[in-house]
Amino acid sequence: MRVNRNGGSARGLITPGSPFVRSPGLAAHTLLTNLLFTCRRSRPTLAPRHGPCTQVTADHGPAVAGAHNTIVAARAGKDLVSSLASGLLTIGPRFGGALDGAARMMTDALDRGITPEAFVGECKRQNKLIMGIGHRIKSTENPDKRVSIIKTYAQQHFPKTPTLDFALAVERITTQKRSNLILNVDGCIAVCFVDLLRHCGAMGVEEADELIADGCLNGLFVLGRSIGFIGHHLDQKRLKQPLYRHPWDDISYINSEDV
Secondary structure (H helix, E strand, O other): OOEOOOOOEOOOEOOOOOHHHHOOOOOHHHHHHHHHOOOEOOOOOOHHHHHHHHHHHOOOOOOOHHHHHHHHHHHOOOOHHHHHHHHHOOOEOOEEOOHHHHHHHHHHHHHHOOOHHHHHHHHHHOOOOOOOEOOOOOOOOOOOHHHHHHHHHHHHHOOOOHHHHHHHHHHHHHHHHOOOOOEOHHHHHHHHHHHHHHHOOOOOHHHHHHHHHOOHHHHHHHHHHHHHHHHHHHHHHHOOOOOOOOOHHHOOOOOHHHO
16 A cells, blocks of 8 residues: 555555445456556546557467467476466567567657657667567468557547657658558557546646556556467467477588488
8 A cells, every 4th residue: 555755545546445445246358457657546538548459469379489489488387377387488678579669669768759750860870670660471462460459549548649640650660661561569568558547637748658658558468368378378288288399400501401
């Protein structure tokens, strides 16, 4: 329980035994949002917005790094928690952990008042990757439906979307260079939640920025993707899969036909 400077409880925060905690009819995504964002009783504009994010990040197939690690651990006989931890430990700047970085980069540029063109040029001169931009498989020709879902939802339901608009303007520039330099799902969720936190009316810009600096946005991906990792672990157990062994032709220096 958080307290204010005068020693009293901070207004709007969840406390043990409060009706909010005991309410059996509370939607799961509403509770998750409130618990994730400082245990605050959020206003109606904030609470329901977590659902689509959880749904689109829950799973992206067995080929990605986290799911692969989870599957390998499960097939090695590890328990569910160990398999889940194995998958979660792969989340970082190259896989699922770009939300915080994307939020910081886009909001910094937006707050400084520079144009998307100037931002892209600045990153190029500094030889910095633009977090939240780029995908190995998806492109303008093969768009990511998850991004479309989040983007459309934000534009239809959020009070304002200046950070999303800035990121989309950046995407229009980067895709001129290469078609796969799109706003990816990490970047889209990040900028949308920046707009939600800053403009939902439940907190000020300073508090929203503090939450982002604390790493809450990467928590959104971790929360959602844990569902998929658990599913992959249970699939391997249900199918009684044997110990995983990597295909030899993918790791050998000499192909069999060369011998």
